[in-house]
Structure formats: structure tokens, C-alpha cells
Amino acid sequence: MVMIVEQGGFMYRIGELAKQCEVKADTLRFYEKHGLLTPSSRSDSGYRLYNDNDVERLRFILRAKAVGFTLAEITELLSIELDKSNWACADVKGLVDSKLAYVNERITELNHFQVSLQRLSDACCGGPESAEHCSILEALESNTDNIKCENHAHDHDASEYTKNCQSKG
Amino acid sequence: MVMIVEQGGFMYRIGELAKQCEVKADTLRFYEKHGLLTPSSRSDSGYRLYNDNDVERLRFILRAKAVGFTLAEITELLSIELDKSNWACADVKGLVDSKLAYVNERITELNHFQVSLQRLSDACCGGPESAEHCSILEALESNTDNIKCENHAHDHDASEYTKNCQSKG
DNA sequence: CTTGACCTTGGATTTAACTCTAAGGTTTAT
DNA sequence: ATAAACCTTAGAGTTAAATCCAAGGTCAAG
Ligand SMILES: [Zn+2]
Ligand SMILES: [Zn+2]
Ligand SMILES: [Zn+2]
Ligand SMILES: [Zn+2]
Numbered sequence A, B: 001m002v003m004i005v006e007q008g009g010f011m012y013r014i015g016e017l018a019k020q021c022e023v024k025a026d027t028l029r030f031y032e033k034h035g036l037l038t039p040s041s042r043s044d045s046g047y048r049l050y051n052d053n054d055v056e057r058l059r060f061i062l063r064a065k066a067v068g069f070t071l072a073e074i075t076e077l078l079s080i081e082l083d084k085s086n087w088a089c090a091d092v093k094g095l096v097d098s099k100l101a102y103v104n105e106r107i108t109e110l111n112h113f114q115v116s117l118q119r120l121s122d123a124c125c126g127g128p129e130s131a132e133h134c135s136i137l138e139a140l141e142s143n144t145d146n147i148k149c150e151n152h153a154h155d156h157d158a159s160e161y162t163k164n165c166q167s168k169g
Numbered sequence C: 001c002t003t004g005a006c007c008t009t010g011g012a013t014t015t016a017a018c019t020c021t022a023a024g025g026t027t028t029a030t
Numbered sequence D: 001a002t003a004a005a006c007c008t009t010a011g012a013g014t015t016a017a018a019t020c021c022a023a024g025g026t027c028a029a030g
Helices: A014-021 A025-033 A052-066 A071-081 A089-123 A135-141 A159-167 B014-021 B025-033 B052-066 B071-081 B089-123 B135-141 B159-167
Strands: none
Touching: A014 A025, A014 A052, A025 A052, A052 A071, A052 B135, A071 A089, A071 B135, A089 A135, A089 B089, A089 B135, A135 B052, A135 B071, A135 B089, B014 B025, B014 B052, B025 B052, B052 B071, B071 B089, B089 B135
16 A cells, blocks of 8 residues: 655545545545545545545544434534534534434334234245235235234144244234 | 226226325326236226226235335235235245345344434533534544543533433443 | 316436446556 | 556446426316
């Protein structure tokens, strides 16, 4: 790796920074195009050169992403970060809390899916027999929430797959 | 509403079916373009005419969507549904279970976000004071998972917002 | 006979966050 | 000196599921 020395720190080319932070160079160009991260300088031949400050900014972005923020939200966070004294804790916490509310909604939605899918799964024997009387298909055909457990003339031992349904009441 | 009588059932025009099932007409055209639902006939002037069978198929689609399946997955389910005897319970349950696994992964991911965001939120007073010492921003700046609770010289009473941090250990 | 609601088509747009391509210039190692 | 690895740009493509648009045809009511 070739380090270009700035005053007191290192300068990284795009590929070096990418490797260091485990993102693609494309992603860094994308972030630049969208105003999230602009390298502090360019080499004579036009190569992007990132300094330690830029690295810190990228790490900020990646941490915010890891917490669930979108790039648009991160843009907001960055503008606060660069001008902290003109923002209040309320502003920052507001961003976090509205993201939290969104995440909670999505979790609720997925939990509904989870419960429904689990019920469907539990009602089906999953055996090699014909799906003609499959409880899953029947549940999707009917308009009730009530899922009947399979009771069809499967060739295999019924005890295996009727267990599930009984245990779920 | 004008009902066109087929042999023994009703025929619905696209807007009627859309209203009845609470989808947009555009959505029905979209489903048709993607092979999920083709009206059984057309009027002389080319209007789509859906019969009871088509309605049932749409309801199947909507129920599958409500459970979290994508349209691509629903296409698979529909092809099984139309040819049940050539498929096994294992096939159907397989679709449900792989969706379930995906949903569980997404839930896990969102739960991580949720926990992280909640920790950030708890560490911030959310007051009208300067964000210069905001714990949220500090957490995003630093590379540790450890979030320090705010302890800055806010003008307001500290008891309110330090409670959270202490209660989380 | 005209208004307004409804329908037709094909194609463009939306959202998010990349990811990839093409065509070419630069650096480094051998 | 030349190949490999890296870099540049602008712009197109990806994914899912619609949603919207324009330009025009159809139909029932008054
Ligand atoms: Zn079965
Ligand atoms: Zn089954
Ligand atoms: Zn504060
Ligand atoms: Zn704060």
C-alpha cells in the first residue's frame, strides 16, 4: 500500500480507503456524488485522496448505517455534526426517535408475517404426498383466519405432523 | 354498478373489481402484465371482464401478499394451486418455510437496529440545549459500542434525562 | 348531443443504494 | 517496455411493486 503523506497524516486513494473500511470504491464514488463524503483533495492525475478526517467521516456514515439510518437521514446527521452548536439535543434525538418508530412499525409488520407463516407451516405435514389437501393452500383459498390442520389420507404416519396443530390449540 | 351476467355468475369491470377488493385498477393491470391474474374475458369494446373465478384468484393473491409473499413467490404458489395433484405438501411447505426464514432474518436485523437506536435515544436528554455534547453524536463519532450518557452542562434539570441511562445499567 | 365517468394502450417514473459498463488515463513492478 | 492493477468519467442497469401519464375510445344520463 502506498501512503501519500499530507501534513501530519496519511492520504488514501479510493481503493485503499475502500479496502480499509470494507466498502467498494463504487460506493465511495456514490457517496461523493450524493454529497455524503468528498475527498479533501485530488492527486495531480485526478485521483481522489482521502485524509484522516475523511476516514472519520466515512466511519461516521458507516456507523449510522449500521444503526439503520438511510443515506438521506445520514446526510441530516452529518449536517448537524458539522455545526453542532446550532442544533439542539432535541433535534438529534428527534431523528433517532422517528427512526425508532419506523423500525418498530416494520418489526410489527414482520411479526405479523412471522406469526401467519408459522401457523401455515405448522398446519402442513411437509411430506411427499399430493398437495391436493394441503392446509396451506386451503388457507390461502379461504377467507377465514382459521387454519385447519391437515387430516388427509396421507400414506405416512399421521402422528408426526398432527402434533404441531394440536400443540398450538 | 352494472353487472354483466355470465353463465350463472357476475362479471366485473376492472374498476368494480378494484373497488370490491380495495386495490387500484392500475394494480390489476400490473398483475395481468405479470401473469398473476388475467380476466377471463373482454367486452366487445375491449374492457376487461372478471368472473367469480378471477375474483377468487385475486383474493388468493391478496391473502398471500398479506402473509408476506412477494409477487414472484405468489406466482409459484398459483402455479401449484392450479395443479395441486402434481405437487407435494413438501413443495408448498418449502415455500412457506423459506419465506419464514427470510422474515426471521429481517426481524433479527431490525431488532439490532431497534436495540441500537433505543440505546442512543436513552442516552440523549432530548432537550433544547446545544448538541455540542450530545451522546448520540458522540456515539456515532467513536468506534466503541459503549454509549456514554450525557453529563453536559445543560441548563435544565439533569434528573429528568439521566434516569434513562442509569436504569439501563 | 354533450358531459363525465370509465375504459384502453404503451411507456415513463418512483424509491434506495448501489452496481456495472465502456473507454480511456496512471502507476508500479518486472 | 509492457503488463497488471489501479484510477477517471458519464451514464445505464438492478430490484419490487406499483403508480402515473398521455392520447384516445366507450357508455349511460339528462
Ligand atoms: Zn400434507
Ligand atoms: Zn400441506
Ligand atoms: Zn442533551
Ligand atoms: Zn443529546
